[in-house]
Amino acid sequence: MRDVAIVSYAQAPMQRDAGGRTDVELLVPVMDQALAGAQLGRKDIDFVCSGSCDYLAGAAFSFVMAVDALGATPCAQESHVEMDAAWALYEAWLKFQCGEIDTALIYGFGKSAPGDLPDVLSLQLDPYYTQPLWPDSISLAAIQAQMSIAKGCFSEREMAQVVAESRRNAQRNPHAQLKGEYAVDGLLSEPTFVSPLRRHDCSPISDGCSVLILASKEKAAALCERPAWIKGLDHRMESHFLGTRDLTTSASSKQSAEALQLDRDKLDCAELYAPFSHQQLILQQALGLKENTDINRSGGALAGHVLMAAGLDRFGAAAQEIFAGRADRALAHATSGPCLQQNLFGVLEGAA
Amino acid sequence: MTSRPSPDIPEPKEMVERPVYLTYRYRANPQSNRFLHAIKQGLILGVRSKGSGKVLVPPPGVCPETGTLTPGEMIELSNNGTVLSYTIVHLPIPNSKLKPPFVVANILLDGADQAFSHLIAECELKDVQIGTRVRAKWKPEEEWDYGLENIEYFVLSGEPAVDIESHREARLQEAAKHA
Numbered sequence: 085m086r087d088v089a090i091v092s093y094a095q096a097p098m099q100r101d102a103g104g105r106t107d108v109e110l111l112v113p114v115m116d117q118a119l120a121g122a123q124l125g126r127k128d129i130d131f132v133c134s135g136s137c138d139y140l141a142g143a144a145f146s147f148v149m150a151v152d153a154l155g156a157t158p159c160a161q162e163s164h165v166e167m168d169a170a171w172a173l174y175e176a177w178l179k180f181q182c183g184e185i186d187t188a189l190i191y192g193f194g195k196s197a198p199g200d201l202p203d204v205l206s207l208q209l210d211p212y213y214t215q216p217l218w219p220d221s222i223s224l225a226a227i228q229a230q231m232s233i234a235k236g237c238f239s240e241r242e243m244a245q246v247v248a249e250s251r252r253n254a255q256r257n258p259h260a261q262l263k264g265e266y267a268v269d270g271l272l273s274e275p276t277f278v279s280p281l282r283r284h285d286c287s288p289i290s291d292g293c294s295v296l297i298l299a300s301k302e303k304a305a306a307l308c309e310r311p312a313w314i315k316g317l318d319h320r321m322e323s324h325f326l327g328t329r330d331l332t333t334s335a336s337s338k339q340s341a342e343a344l345q346l347d348r349d350k351l352d353c354a355e356l357y358a359p360f361s362h363q364q365l366i367l368q369q370a371l372g373l374k375e376n377t378d379i380n381r382s383g384g385a386l387a388g389h390v391l392m393a394a395g396l397d398r399f400g401a402a403a404q405e406i407f408a409g410r411a412d413r414a415l416a417h418a419t420s421g422p423c424l425q426q427n428l429f430g431v432l433e434g435a436a
Numbered sequence: 437m438t439s440r441p442s443p444d445i446p447e448p449k450e451m452v453e454r455p456v457y458l459t460y461r462y463r464a465n466p467q468s469n470r471f472l473h474a475i476k477q478g479l480i481l482g483v484r485s486k487g488s489g490k491v492l493v494p495p496p497g498v499c500p501e502t503g504t505l506t507p508g509e510m511i512e513l514s515n516n517g518t519v520l521s522y523t524i525v526h527l528p529i530p531n532s533k534l535k536p537p538f539v540v541a542n543i544l545l546d547g548a549d550q551a552f553s554h555l556i557a558e559c560e561l562k563d564v565q566i567g568t569r570v571r572a573k574w575k576p577e578e579e580w581d582y583g584l585e586n587i588e589y590f591v592l593s594g595e596p597a598v599d600i601e602s603h604r605e606a607r608l609q610e611a612a613k614h615a
Contacts, residue, residue, distance in 0.1 A: 198463075
């Protein structure tokens, strides 16, 4: 296996509505910042891979416009996934393993403001039996939460604690959308929204984008003082049909933890992509994380949730902890599909 | 043995309808917004890229050549331009008044560095060549809306043809001054 490291990461401020600015206009300054962080120019990048979704933009092939941000003239080596950009990172990592590239730029972007996100997300369900009923993403998550609480996996109070901690941690994140000190009792006194979920149990809807740069062993040291080495990546998906899954746990996450031989005692922090508070608890339990591991120092998706970038943001936020020497080993996670259907994990390490 | 549907298996279902409608609230970015308002008034606006110095029309928010944000400087372009390439179409366009054969051309407006596609009509097909000079024929003003279809089509302007290679060279030199 070839060693690959994250050497730079930049993120646009997460905001409810970025207005008339296009995805590509949002991307240019963030790309400039990520490249400057590694002292690279656009022409120094061997391969570019992005993640986005045409259903968010409401326009076919909207990702093609974003290529303009690369200054791809006369051409660039480019690819795209219609998934969160964490999977674009995965594709690029495979290209490193093939020995084809030494640098890669990964970007994810999404403007959810133009559409009605919970409805847009129901289009990812199976088109024959489930989607025609238009179950929205919040209702499906609420069904999962209800089952888990009934089974005794966790309580509404523990869900509120996740929210309070996310917003407290987000005070250190300049790009976070929701942040501040919130008392758990105060959160619990809020009315339910889609029971048992309260509004604060649901991640906010955000516009934004992120850019991350990967480099090979041969290049990384020159580009970053303390690169975040990718020591393992594991992606698994569960059935698309919700009725076949045990929604109160994450079977795929359990298997990934085993496959990655996750050393929980040495894990300083984890960035978990949980669009709903209870999903963070499901992930923590499935992975068997311990007290020594800080969860979502960035605030996580509950503090700002740019669809198609939020998974890449978990890799970026975990890498930043390593860049700054605040962590030696971190876990990054991305999810996709309803109720944590697909999960991608990466173990990141800084040099000892 | 020949395979036949068993009597207890119903007819194969070949079609179910699952219509999907989603509503989006689209807003134009600043450059497109100015372009759309201008074309409603019968003016064609381009934008000069700070990165490449080229004048791009319709104006994008980002210069695709350099990956830089285009500034606010908008440039009013001429109604006259040059054919960079063309094709003669013998197939009808659905819902169009145009009867084939007609000409679709890549047209470079004077003052611009990026061509766009439009129609050429009211001429002998053989008179359209690479380098032929054309002029926009606008629809009646009361039909103007927010789009390039305000130009009904282009007509031959009657000016002498242009050598597009030397024109391109001159434009590149001009762009370099502004990059």
